[in-house]
Amino acid sequence: MSVRRLIAAAIIPLALLATACGGGEPAAAPTSSEDPEKFEDASLVIYSGRNENLVGPLIDKLKTATGLDVQVRYGDSAELAAQILEEGERTRADLFFSQDAGALGALSKAGVLAPLPQPLLDRVPEKYRSADGTWIGVSGRARVIVYDPRTVQDPPKSVFDLTDPKYKDKVGWAPTNASFQSFVTALRLVSGEDKARKWLEDMKANGTQTFSNNGNILNAVDEGKVSAGLINHYYWYEKVAEKGEAGVPSKLSFPAEGDPGALVNVAGVSVLKASKHGAAAQKAAEFMLGTEAQKYFADETKEYPLVEGVATAPGLPALDSIKGPDLDLSKLDSLEQTLTLLKEVGLV
Incomplete structure (x- = not known):
């Protein structure tokens, strides 16, 4: 893809x-x-x-x-x-x-x-x-951090938390996924090219595990293969609707106000x-x-x-309670620069 x-x-x-x-x-x-x-x-x-x-x-x-x-x-x-x-x-x-x-x-x-x-x-x-x-x-769909409460007691509130050594080899992402690439575009626009590059490089150095899509990340967290991952909110709610909340071990963390990880696309x-x-x-x-x-x-x-x-x-936080980055969504059109960055970091 x-x-x-x-x-x-x-x-x-x-x-x-x-x-x-x-x-x-x-x-x-x-x-x-x-x-x-x-x-x-x-x-x-x-x-x-x-x-x-x-x-x-x-x-x-x-x-x-x-x-x-x-x-x-x-x-x-x-x-x-x-x-x-x-x-x-x-x-x-x-x-x-x-x-x-x-x-x-x-x-x-x-x-x-x-x-x-x-x-x-x-x-x-x-x-x-x-x-x-x-x-x-x-x-609308919100970017969220899915985590395993069996192994994560203090849920991350920012995508920048995930570079902490305590998450080494324990986080999942999907660099070829369109939603992830939109998030990285927002990260570039909100935090700057240098900070976006450093985050990607730090995540890669921290052993972040690569998956093909959001659903596989969610399943990996539920199965205890990783402790956290970056997905869109609705994958978790769809799975809960299918299996019941008791059948889905993972939980969601909606990133803090202004965090690029709180993007609502x-x-x-x-x-x-x-x-x-x-x-x-x-x-x-x-x-x-x-x-x-x-x-x-x-x-x-x-x-x-x-x-x-x-x-x-049912269960979703109100949309107006999600305080994502201040960003004109039309500016997410700079996909070419994002893919160039992902290529340079060795993720696509």
Whole structure:
């Protein structure tokens, strides 16, 4: 996955440059494995950086609620953003459903997103939407430290605590994971390049164990293979919903106010300027911020709903109680620099 994301990260800046300069070769046709005629005939085409298993049922609800003939291309958010930039005016995408604010920020910077109506933007707090009104968050996820209370009596309150020698060989991370890379981007922006590099190097020197994804880190903590790990909050809550809290030995520590490890990132949507079905795309965006979809995020994926009045999953701390770093989420678009740093440190 790291190689594919490196390619996408390289394509996005090049596409941004081409967009800024104008001209260039005609955009290539999409290389989707989907039947092209499905996209041609659809009344709404969504490029989704969110996993089909996760949001497929929500897309079905969208079809039912709106009556639209919806077709979806699934893929990695950064790669789909790069594809949209390559396709330019010829893109089939009407709505981009991104796993990450960074990919949305890249498209906003490129000027390929249409402004969303203010009443829609006003449904979520300002920090969870773009300043220029071209994308909006639909669900939130908090970075947390999962730990084993059987071996950790004083839970870490900062990612910087994890470089302590007492955690040598006892922490898990997933450097090729998109959420981890977004966190490192936030770390770079909030703490500076030098401090981010030193943290990565110190963690590596402290024997931090590498896993492929958040779920494997959580399982390793529960099985006593490591004492702590860096994950998104909802993996723990999903597992508890499945097995019961008695069946999940680990606990969560929400990092202290301002800590880069307390990042709240969003999945979000945007309407493409080149959309052939702009009204349908806006209707889909409105659905994502409606009660049915917001309850889906809360109840099914255990993410934070961003619209006031929709309850979070039981046991989650209130979203406004998580005091993450002061950061414009659009600036998470600097994935290329993050991947360069991770490569230099030897993590991808």
